[in-house]
Amino acid sequence: MYTIGIDLGGTNIVVGLCDGDLRILHTLKVKTGKRRSPDEIVSDMARLTLEMMRSCSLSHEEVGCIGIATPGIVDLESGAVRYSCNLPFKDYPLKEIFSSLIPDIPIRVINDADAAALAESLVGAAKGTRSSVTLTLGTGVGSGIIIDGRILGGGAGFSGAELGHTVIKAGGRRCACGRYGCLEVYASATGLKNSTRECMARLRKSGTHSKLFEIAEKYGRISARVPFMAMREGDRHGAILVEHYIDYLAVGIANIINLFSPEVIIIGGGVSGEGEHLILPLTRRVAEELGSDGSEINVKITTATLGSKSGVVGAAGVGRIPV
Amino acid sequence: MYTIGIDLGGTNIVVGLCDGDLRILHTLKVKTGKRRSPDEIVSDMARLTLEMMRSCSLSHEEVGCIGIATPGIVDLESGAVRYSCNLPFKDYPLKEIFSSLIPDIPIRVINDADAAALAESLVGAAKGTRSSVTLTLGTGVGSGIIIDGRILGGGAGFSGAELGHTVIKAGGRRCACGRYGCLEVYASATGLKNSTRECMARLRKSGTHSKLFEIAEKYGRISARVPFMAMREGDRHGAILVEHYIDYLAVGIANIINLFSPEVIIIGGGVSGEGEHLILPLTRRVAEELGSDGSEINVKITTATLGSKSGVVGAAGVGRIPV
Known part of the structure; x- marks a missing residue:
C-alpha cells in the first residue's frame, strides 16, 4: 500500500509518494505563495496530489492514507488547524x-515538528526505539516528542509540545513569544546568530581582531555557521x-531527559549540519549537567538523518500511529 | 469491589481500604522505621494489609487490587523500584x-507523586478531566502528569517525570541534584524557607525591622509560612x-502549560495551605507570563483536595489505569 505525505x-x-517502507518514490513541488487564502492553498495541495496519482497511474484504492504536515497548532482528532504563525x-x-476535494482516501493532519519527530522515529535516527525527542534548531526551536510510539500532543488533543518555549533562564533574553x-x-x-552579531559588535568597538570578521565577510553574512567555522x-x-x-x-536537553527519559534525542535543522563538532561536546556537557558523579547518561544524542525529507516522510507515516 | 491502597x-x-468510589473506609498505620531492610518494610506492609482484611472480614476475592505508592523511580511494568532517595x-x-506474601490479589506499584496526581485526577480537583498536572510543593517539588487518563511515565517505562528538576534559571542556585x-x-x-532565612539575615545585619522576626519567633522556627503570614x-x-x-x-507553571497544555494544574503540599493567597496572584502571573496580549489562559490552577489521603487514594486507584 502506498501513502502520500x-x-x-x-x-x-x-x-x-511513499512506499510501504516510507521510501519516497516521487515528489512534486509548488510555491505556497504569499497572501493566498487557506482554501487556495488546500486546493493546490489537492491538485498536486491528484496530479501525482495520475502521473504514477495510481488508483484511489492503492493509496492507504494522505498525511498533511503543517506549521501551527493542530487538533489531531478533527484535523483542524487552530492557529499558525x-x-x-x-x-x-x-x-x-x-477531504471534500479528495473524498475517498483517509486524511490525517499533523504538526510539522511532530512529523519530523515521527519520521525519525519510524525510519530515521530513532528507528526501533519506543521514545525519542527531536529538536529542530533553525529559525526557532521545533520539538516533537514520541512516547511509547505515540506523539505527545498535550492534554487538550492539540499537537505540539513547545519545548522551545519553556523558559530555561528566568529573566533572560526576550523571546518572540x-x-x-x-x-x-x-x-x-537565530539565537547563535544574534550572539555572534553582538560579540562582533563588541570586538569591533574594542578594535579586537577575530576570524569571525573574515568568515562573515567571505560568506557575505553573519550566520550560525560563522562561529563554528571560526x-x-x-x-x-x-x-x-x-x-x-x-x-x-x-541545559535544555538535560531538562528533556529529566522529563521524558527518551532513548534518543535527535538534533535536526541548520545547526545539526555541524555534526560531531556539535554532538560530541554537547553529549559531554549533558552528562556533566546530569551526572555530577561522572556516570554516563543512558541517552543517545545524534543528528537527524532525514533532513528536508522529514516533513513528507512524517506526513506519509502519520496513518501508522493511533490518533 | 474493594481496593487497597x-x-x-x-x-x-x-x-x-477503599470502596468502588475510592472513598477511604478504614486505615491502619505503622512507622516505616529507620535502618530497616526492604524485605522488612514489605513484610510490614503485607502484615498490615492482611490485618486490615481480617478486621474488615474481607475475603481475598473481594479485593480487586492492591496498589503501593512509593517514593523513587518505579518500573511500571515489573513493579520494581529502581532507586529511591x-x-x-x-x-x-x-x-x-x-506478591509472594499475598499471592492471590493483583498488585500494582506506582511512584508517590504520580499517585497523588492520579488521585486528584480520579476523585479530586481534576475529576472529570483528561489531563492534569499535580505539583507537590514541600521539601522538594513532586510532579505527576496525567495525559489522556494515563500517567506520563517517561520513555523507558519508568514513572516520574521530574518537573522539579528542570532548570528554569540556568546558572542559578545549586540544587541537591x-x-x-x-x-x-x-x-x-524549602526554597521559600531558604530565601526567607537569607532575607532575615540581611535585615538583621542592617538593623531593619520586619514582622518576619516576630512571626518566626512566635512559631519557634523559620518556615515557608512565615513570609505569607508577614x-x-x-x-x-x-x-x-x-x-x-x-x-x-x-515560570515553572507556564513551562508546564507550553509543554502539556493540561486542563487543570493542581498545587499540593505544605505551601498549598496558603489557598487563595497563593492561587490568585499565581494565576495572574501565569497569565502575564503567557498572554502578552492580556488574553485569558485556558487552564485552571487550583489547590489539591485530597491532602494527605492522596497517596492511599492514588495507590488504590492505580488498578483503574492501563500500565
Whole structure:
C-alpha cells in the first residue's frame, strides 16, 4: 500500500509518494505563495496530489492514507488547524476541506515538528526505539516528542509540545513569544546568530581582531555557521560563542531527559549540519549537567538523518500511529 | 469491589481500604522505621494489609487490587523500584516480593507523586478531566502528569517525570541534584524557607525591622509560612519574598502549560495551605507570563483536595489505569 505525505511549508508545498517502507518514490513541488487564502492553498495541495496519482497511474484504492504536515497548532482528532504563525490558518478545518476535494482516501493532519519527530522515529535516527525527542534548531526551536510510539500532543488533543518555549533562564533574553529566557532564544540558529552579531559588535568597538570578521565577510553574512567555522580555524571568540551555545542547549536537553527519559534525542535543522563538532561536546556537557558523579547518561544524542525529507516522510507515516 | 491502597513513606506506612468510589473506609498505620531492610518494610506492609482484611472480614476475592505508592523511580511494568532517595530500595523487585506474601490479589506499584496526581485526577480537583498536572510543593517539588487518563511515565517505562528538576534559571542556585537553577530550588517550601532565612539575615545585619522576626519567633522556627503570614500583616519584606516565590513558580507553571497544555494544574503540599493567597496572584502571573496580549489562559490552577489521603487514594486507584 502506498501513502502520500504533504509537507506544507511557508515557502513550498511538497507532495511525496511513499512506499510501504516510507521510501519516497516521487515528489512534486509548488510555491505556497504569499497572501493566498487557506482554501487556495488546500486546493493546490489537492491538485498536486491528484496530479501525482495520475502521473504514477495510481488508483484511489492503492493509496492507504494522505498525511498533511503543517506549521501551527493542530487538533489531531478533527484535523483542524487552530492557529499558525506562518500560514493564514485560524480555526481552519484543514482535513474537512481537503477531504471534500479528495473524498475517498483517509486524511490525517499533523504538526510539522511532530512529523519530523515521527519520521525519525519510524525510519530515521530513532528507528526501533519506543521514545525519542527531536529538536529542530533553525529559525526557532521545533520539538516533537514520541512516547511509547505515540506523539505527545498535550492534554487538550492539540499537537505540539513547545519545548522551545519553556523558559530555561528566568529573566533572560526576550523571546518572540513574549516570555523572557525561552530555550528558543538561546538554542535556535537565530539565537547563535544574534550572539555572534553582538560579540562582533563588541570586538569591533574594542578594535579586537577575530576570524569571525573574515568568515562573515567571505560568506557575505553573519550566520550560525560563522562561529563554528571560526572555532575550527582556532579562533578564541568563535570557540567561546560555540561553548556558550552548547551550554544552553545542554541545559535544555538535560531538562528533556529529566522529563521524558527518551532513548534518543535527535538534533535536526541548520545547526545539526555541524555534526560531531556539535554532538560530541554537547553529549559531554549533558552528562556533566546530569551526572555530577561522572556516570554516563543512558541517552543517545545524534543528528537527524532525514533532513528536508522529514516533513513528507512524517506526513506519509502519520496513518501508522493511533490518533 | 474493594481496593487497597498502601502509602509507603519515609516516616509511615499507611494501608487504606477503599470502596468502588475510592472513598477511604478504614486505615491502619505503622512507622516505616529507620535502618530497616526492604524485605522488612514489605513484610510490614503485607502484615498490615492482611490485618486490615481480617478486621474488615474481607475475603481475598473481594479485593480487586492492591496498589503501593512509593517514593523513587518505579518500573511500571515489573513493579520494581529502581532507586529511591528516602528508602533503601535499589533495583528492588517490590511487586514480586509483595506478591509472594499475598499471592492471590493483583498488585500494582506506582511512584508517590504520580499517585497523588492520579488521585486528584480520579476523585479530586481534576475529576472529570483528561489531563492534569499535580505539583507537590514541600521539601522538594513532586510532579505527576496525567495525559489522556494515563500517567506520563517517561520513555523507558519508568514513572516520574521530574518537573522539579528542570532548570528554569540556568546558572542559578545549586540544587541537591547537582544542577544549577532547578524549579525545585525556587518553588519548593524549602526554597521559600531558604530565601526567607537569607532575607532575615540581611535585615538583621542592617538593623531593619520586619514582622518576619516576630512571626518566626512566635512559631519557634523559620518556615515557608512565615513570609505569607508577614505579608498578610502588611509586612513589605514578607510581600516581596512571596512575590518572588510566585514569580518563579509561575515560570515553572507556564513551562508546564507550553509543554502539556493540561486542563487543570493542581498545587499540593505544605505551601498549598496558603489557598487563595497563593492561587490568585499565581494565576495572574501565569497569565502575564503567557498572554502578552492580556488574553485569558485556558487552564485552571487550583489547590489539591485530597491532602494527605492522596497517596492511599492514588495507590488504590492505580488498578483503574492501563500500565
